Structure formats: structure tokens, C-alpha cells
Amino acid sequence: MKLINFSAGPAMLPRSVLEQARDELVDYGGAGMSLVEMSHRGPEYPAVHEQAVALARRVFEVPADFSVLFLQGGATLQFSMVPMNLLCPGKAGGYVVSGAWAKKAIADGRLYGDAYAAWDGAGVHYCRMPRPEEIELREGTRYLHVTSNETIGGIQMFGWPALGVPLVGDMSSDYLSRPIPWEHFDVVYGGAQKNLGPAGVTLVFLRQAILESTNRGLGAYLRYGYHDDGNSLANTPPVFAIWLVGKVLCWVEKQGGLGAMEAASRRRAGILYAAIDASGDFYRSPVEPTSRSLMNVVFRLPTDDLEERFLAEAAAAGLVGLKGHRSVGGCRASIYNAMSVEGVEALAGFMAQFRAANG
Amino acid sequence: MKLINFSAGPAMLPRSVLEQARDELVDYGGAGMSLVEMSHRGPEYPAVHEQAVALARRVFEVPADFSVLFLQGGATLQFSMVPMNLLCPGKAGGYVVSGAWAKKAIADGRLYGDAYAAWDGAGVHYCRMPRPEEIELREGTRYLHVTSNETIGGIQMFGWPALGVPLVGDMSSDYLSRPIPWEHFDVVYGGAQKNLGPAGVTLVFLRQAILESTNRGLGAYLRYGYHDDGNSLANTPPVFAIWLVGKVLCWVEKQGGLGAMEAASRRRAGILYAAIDASGDFYRSPVEPTSRSLMNVVFRLPTDDLEERFLAEAAAAGLVGLKGHRSVGGCRASIYNAMSVEGVEALAGFMAQFRAANG
Numbered sequence: 001m002k003l004i005n006f007s008a009g010p011a012m013l014p015r016s017v018l019e020q021a022r023d024e025l026v027d028y029g030g031a032g033m034s035l036v037e038m039s040h041r042g043p044e045y046p047a048v049h050e051q052a053v054a055l056a057r058r059v060f061e062v063p064a065d066f067s068v069l070f071l072q073g074g075a076t077l078q079f080s081m082v083p084m085n086l087l088c089p090g091k092a093g094g095y096v097v098s099g100a101w102a103k104k105a106i107a108d109g110r111l112y113g114d115a116y117a118a119w120d121g122a123g124v125h126y127c128r129m130p131r132p133e134e135i136e137l138r139e140g141t142r143y144l145h146v147t148s149n150e151t152i153g154g155i156q157m158f159g160w161p162a163l164g165v166p167l168v169g170d171m172s173s174d175y176l177s178r179p180i181p182w183e184h185f186d187v188v189y190g191g192a193q194k195n196l197g198p199a200g201v202t203l204v205f206l207r208q209a210i211l212e213s214t215n216r217g218l219g220a221y222l223r224y225g226y227h228d229d230g231n232s233l234a235n236t237p238p239v240f241a242i243w244l245v246g247k248v249l250c251w252v253e254k255q256g257g258l259g260a261m262e263a264a265s266r267r268r269a270g271i272l273y274a275a276i277d278a279s280g281d282f283y284r285s286p287v288e289p290t291s292r293s294l295m296n297v298v299f300r301l302p303t304d305d306l307e308e309r310f311l312a313e314a315a316a317a318g319l320v321g322l323k324g325h326r327s328v329g330g331c332r333a334s335i336y337n338a339m340s341v342e343g344v345e346a347l348a349g350f351m352a353q354f355r356a357a358n359g
Numbered sequence: 360m361k362l363i364n365f366s367a368g369p370a371m372l373p374r375s376v377l378e379q380a381r382d383e384l385v386d387y388g389g390a391g392m393s394l395v396e397m398s399h400r401g402p403e404y405p406a407v408h409e410q411a412v413a414l415a416r417r418v419f420e421v422p423a424d425f426s427v428l429f430l431q432g433g434a435t436l437q438f439s440m441v442p443m444n445l446l447c448p449g450k451a452g453g454y455v456v457s458g459a460w461a462k463k464a465i466a467d468g469r470l471y472g473d474a475y476a477a478w479d480g481a482g483v484h485y486c487r488m489p490r491p492e493e494i495e496l497r498e499g500t501r502y503l504h505v506t507s508n509e510t511i512g513g514i515q516m517f518g519w520p521a522l523g524v525p526l527v528g529d530m531s532s533d534y535l536s537r538p539i540p541w542e543h544f545d546v547v548y549g550g551a552q553k554n555l556g557p558a559g560v561t562l563v564f565l566r567q568a569i570l571e572s573t574n575r576g577l578g579a580y581l582r583y584g585y586h587d588d589g590n591s592l593a594n595t596p597p598v599f600a601i602w603l604v605g606k607v608l609c610w611v612e613k614q615g616g617l618g619a620m621e622a623a624s625r626r627r628a629g630i631l632y633a634a635i636d637a638s639g640d641f642y643r644s645p646v647e648p649t650s651r652s653l654m655n656v657v658f659r660l661p662t663d664d665l666e667e668r669f670l671a672e673a674a675a676a677g678l679v680g681l682k683g684h685r686s687v688g689g690c691r692a693s694i695y696n697a698m699s700v701e702g703v704e705a706l707a708g709f710m711a712q713f714r715a716a717n718g
Binding site for chain 2: 001002003005007008009010011012013015018019021022025026031032033034036037038039040041045072073074075076077079080084104107108111112191193198199200201217218219220221222234235236237238239240241244321326
């Protein structure tokens with residue numbers, strides 16, 4: 001049985017990307033060795049690296065005054081690196097506390113500077129993103145940190161808070177699913193393992209002008225300037241992960257780029273939200289309609305018992321990875337870029353069938 | 360032509376490991392998807408992860424009171440994490456400054472605590488490791504940091520400084536080439552990309568008793584306790600790299616474990632040092648005989664011009680990656696665990712031939 005993988009991440013990759021990697025893994029370009037065995041000083045790997053950087057620039061439509069960095073440690077390390085590099089006495093970091101990921105970001109922010117909640121969704125049970133007028137910025141705010149998509153709560157930010165303060169965005173879970181309005185951002189970061197490649201690499205975009213004023217008294221790996229100066233090759237990069245990110249970016253470009261990805265993500269999510277809304281409250285979305293994530297469709301069934309049976313029967317039908325995050329329970333369909341419309345239709349069909357049998 | 364890869368890292372991996380990874384890359388265990396597409400919460404990946412941890416314990420002969428962690432960011436991030444976690448006012452870090460890598464370690468150490476050079480090889484041009492009596496420890500030293508092998512200088516530490524202070528060891532370049540005397544160490548760390556797997560994962564061994572007194576006010580990713588509590592699964596791990604490390608560890612075990620690896624490394628290095636010593640000063644090792652690295656055999660030829668021709672003709676004969684590090688020039692044969700005796704014999708044969716033609 002061919003499984004359909006709704007895992008929240010690591011997640012589906014385009015099959016063609018994996019097949020190419022397989023075909024090239026042992027003997028890269030006829031060199032008689034694997035790319036992962038080669039020195040990162042070249043000549044083969046730097047060409048792969050440069051191509052990944054160039055593709056990221058092109059596919060993400062990155063302005064020339066941003067740097068493209070491939071780092072390690074996931075978004076979790078960026079939760080530290082952002083405040084370490086950007087905050088200093090007199091400059092605070094505002095955070096939109098929109099859910100589980102934003103909470104982690106602000107917790108680490110508080111260790112490295114004056115980080116504060118500019119909005120906290122606790123009062124609305126994290127069922128939506130803030131309206132711009134709800135965000136309260138303090139004087140001396142260096143950046144406003146936003147989590148563009150919360151994978152656990154299943155909410156996504158549509159419309160960016162342009163409040164006169166540069167944004168820093170964790171886009172780990174909606175990278176490549178829509179254009180990024182660069183003019184609002186100083187830093188954008190995200191782990192690769194949902195929309196962009198395998199786990200083990202973090203793609204960071206930095207407005208170059210901010211490098212002059214980032215903190216310098218940091219260990220080498222923790223300084224953005226260290227990676228920027230070395231074009232992410234100052235220390236040994238995660239070769240395999242960057243190689244595959246390049247292949248995924250190629251695939252996205254062939255699909256038609258960000259515009260096509262955005263349209264596809266709307267189409268996929270539309271099918272599932274329609275299935276939920278048409279179910280007469282059998283399936284319920286806990287998310288306010290204006291903030292419904294196009295990446296992670298979270299839903300509940302009438303009882304815990306029905307949820308358990310739904311998950312078990314779905315898995316038996318080849319629909320896997322649908323269990324909600326352990327902190328909130330319920331069901332969650334993660335439908336990143338590599339998910340096909342057919343995959344989503346299969347799930348919607350199963351949902352209708354399960355409701356008919358149990359509703 | 361089959362190339363023989365003397366790259367200093369990323370470096371050769373056992374062919375069988377790459378072939379297995381290739382065969383399993385697209386469809387893992389008949390699941391119809393790749394391991395790199397699966398959630399790190401399971402069930403497939405956690406089994407792979409646990410096996411890699413268990414194999415590391417067994418193959419490295421790790422005592423039960425040490426934790427085994429798989430982190431990201433390479434040794435470079437450990438240069439920060441070690442002092443961040445271990446140093447505090449009143450506790451200093453001593454460093455054996457044995458070459459290029461130790462200099463990076465102490466530079467980051469100084470940013471996060473009272474780090475000092477307990478010995479500096481500058482006076483001997485970094486041509487050897489210190490004798491124990493040359494190491495000067497201050498009162499209140501929390502640890503003595505050693506770099507067990509310097510890849511650029513080509514020197515290796517034989518005999519560990521047991522001076523009553525716990526050691527912290529960067530073993531990036533000689534992991535798995537000999538047993539580790541655990542009783543002397545609090546922390547051992549190393550990037551995988553030389554002896555252990557592909558780039559993108561750092562294997563860290565921690566004496567569990569020290570976790571109680573490590574610093575807590577650090578960002579999540581930077582706290583050893585965070586990774587220890589989560590068994591290196593607290594955030595998304597670098598799945599592919601850990602998977603391959605497991606396979607390399609399996610391969611080492613099948614070869615006979617550390618004892619067999621150590622014997623093989625002595626045999627390989629012996630062949631090359633014999634070729635150097637028998638060359639009547641045509642090839643010269645700049646390293647003191649007592650510190651000659653079994654991993655990186657550094658040598659010079661009579662002139663820069665001869666070195667250039669040596670490297671070009673060697674490459675033409677399929678012997679690649681022999682150029683010395685750009686900071687020191689000369690030649691360097693990196694002969695990690697996956698290098699065969701035949702590979703080293705081919706190089707020794709070429710060296711004899713080149714000398715006969717040019718000596």
C-alpha cells in the first residue's frame with residue numbers, strides 16, 4: 001500500500017528529489033565518490049552550495065541586499081541567535097506570542113535581552129493571529145518577532161504587522177508556500193524539514209545592512225557575521241541537507257515558483273476546510289476562519305473515542321501522520337508543498353466515509 | 360578511474376554504508392517513503408535514533424554514566440557550548456593550544472569565561488603536543504581542553520594529561536581510531552565528517568554527574584541539559600546524518616571495533632611515515648616523531664615547485680585531496696578509518712615513483 005504522509009515535519013519531499021539523490025548518492029557526477037565524502041573546499045561541493053544559494057535567491061525572490069545563509073541547529077538555535085545578535089541594552093525585542101513556537105522563541109529571547117510579549121493569544125486560546133491594532137509595541141523596540149504559521153495550533157498569519165518596526169519571522173512551517181514581503185523584514189529563518197528539504201539545515205535570510213550593528217562578542221558559530229563572511233562555509237556545512245534543498249528549490253521552480261506553490265496550497269487547504277465545514281459539526285476546526293493555516297489543518301471529532309478510531313482507520317487506509325500534537329490532541333493534516341491534491345482528496349474522501357459510518 | 364580520496368574532511372565513508380543508504384533512501388523498510396520524510400516522533404525514526412545511540416555506546420565503549428548526544432553545529436558550536444555550560448565566576452578553563460583547532464576553541468572560550476592557555480605550542484611551531492610537565496594549570500581550573508588531533512599541523516596526542524583536572528576533548532579528527540580513557544574526561548565531542556559519518560551531526564559524550572552544575576540560563580539549543588533531557592530529540596534532529604552514523608558504527612563493529620580500527624590506523628600511517636623516512640629528506644615531516652598523527656600525515660617536498668607538480672601528478676593518478684591546508688601549504692594525506700591499506704600503499708608507491716623521477 002502506498003502511504004500518504006501527513007506528518008507535521010520532517011515531512012513529504014518530492015519523490016523526484018529523493019530519486020535523484022538516490023541515483024547520485026554513491027557516485028557523484030562520475031567522480032567515483034559521494035558528494036558527502038568530498039571536501040567542502042571543493043571543487044564539487046562549493047558548486048552545489050553556490051547553486052543552492054542562487055536558487056534560494058531566485059525562488060524565494062530575495063532582494064539583492066539580503067544574505068542567504070545555511071545554518072544548523074534548526075529554528076531552535078535561531079531562537080537564541082536572533083536576540084543574541086540583535087538585542088542590546090536599550091533595544092527590546094517584541095514578540096507576537098501566537099502559540100507553542102512563539103512561546104519557545106520569546107523564552108530564549110528573554111535570556112538574551114529585553115524580550116516582551118507585544119501580543120499574547122492566551123486570551124483567545126491561541127485560536128487566531130492578532131489584528132495589527134492589537135499589537136502593542138514599546139519604545140526602543142529593535143524588532144517584532146512573528147511566527148508566520150503555528151504548526152500545533154494550526155493558525156497562520158495573513159497580512160503582516162507593518163507597524164514601523166522591522167519584523168523577524170520564523171517561517172519554518174510555511175516557507176515556499178507564498179511570497180515574503182521583504183520590505184518589512186530584517187531576518188527571516190526556518191528549518192528545512194517541512195517545505196524545503198530534509199532535517200539538518202536552517203535557511204536564514206538577513207538584511208545585510210543590519211550586520212554592522214549586530215553584536216560581535218559572540219562565539220563564532222553564534223555570530224551571523226561569521227556565517228555571512230564565510231558564505232555559510234566558514235565551518236563544515238551540512239552537505240547532504242543543503243544538496244537536497246537545492247534539488248527541492250529546483251523542483252519548486254519547475255512547478256512554477258512561489259505563485260504556483262501558493263495556489264496549490266490554497267487548493268489543498270480548501271478541500272480539507274470544505275470537508276470540515278460541510279460535516280455539520282462532526283469535524284470541528286478550533287481555529288478562527290481568518291487564521292486557518294494552509295499548512296496544518298487541525299480538527300476535532302465529537303469524542304476522544306471517535307478521534308482514536310478515526311486515526312486508526314485512517315492509518316489502516318494508508319493515511320498516516322494525522323495525530324494532533326501530543327500537547328493538544330485531536331487530528332492534524334500537515335499539507336506542505338510536496339503534498340499532492342490527490343493526497344488531500346484521498347483524506348477528504350476518507351473523512352466523508354468515516355462520518356457517514358459514525359456520524 | 361577509481362579515485363582515492365585523501366580529503367581532510369568531509370572524508371571517505373565505507374562504500375557499503377553509502378550503498379545501503381542509497382538502497383533505502385526512497386523507500387525505507389517498505390514504508391513507501393523515505394526515512395528523511397518521517398516524523399522524528401516515530402515510530403520508525405526513534406528506532407533508528409536509539410540504535411545509533413546504543414551502537415555509539417557499544418562501539419566507543421562508553422561507561423553507563425555518560426550521556427550520548429547527537430547535536431548540530433559541528434565542533435565549532437561546541438567551542439561555545441563547552442565554556443557556556445561549564446564555566447562560571449571562579450572556575451577557569453585551561454586550554455592546550457596545540458594548533459589551529461585549539462586556537463579556535465580558546466578564542467570562543469574567552470568570550471564565555473576565564474579561558475587561558477595552559478600550554479601554547481607557538482614556541483615549537485606547533486610541531487608537537489605538550490609533555491604533561493609542560494602544562495601549567497591555574498587554581499580553580501574547571502577543565503583542561505585538549506584537541507586530540509590537529510588536522511592542519513598533523514600532530515596527535517598520545518598519552519593524556521592526567522593532572523587532577525577533568526579533560527574536555529575535541530576528538531573530531533580521531534574519533535573511532537582508538538579507545539577513549541573515559542576516566543579522565545567530563546566531555547568529549549567531535550563532528551562526524553571525518554571518521555564517523557557525513558557532515559551535519561556532532562557526537563557529544565557528557566559525564567552525567569556534571570549536568571547538575573552546568574549553567575541553566577542559556578537558550579534551549581545551547582544547554583546540554585535540554586538535549587540530555589530529550590535524548591537529542593527535543594528539537595528535530597539531523598535525521599540523515601544520524602542514520603548514516605549508525606551505519607558507520609555498525610561497519611566499525613563488524614571490522615572488529617576500536618581495537619581493529621586502532622591497529623589499522625597504525626598500519627596505514629606506518630606505511631606513509633616509512634615512505635617519508637626512507638626518502639632521504641626528499642619528503643620531510645615537519646612533525647616531531649612522538650606526535651606524528653595517525654590520521655593526517657603532513658609532509659613537504661624540497662621546493663614549492665616540486666610540491667605543485669607532486670599534487671598535480673598525484674591527482675592525475677587518481678590520488679586526490681592531498682593538498683595541505685591553505686594556511687600552511689605542503690601536502691597532507693588524511694587517512695581516516697574508511698581508508699584502505701591498499702589506498703595508502705598506492706600513495707606510498709606513487710611517492711617512491713615521484714621521488715625516483717625527481718629526486
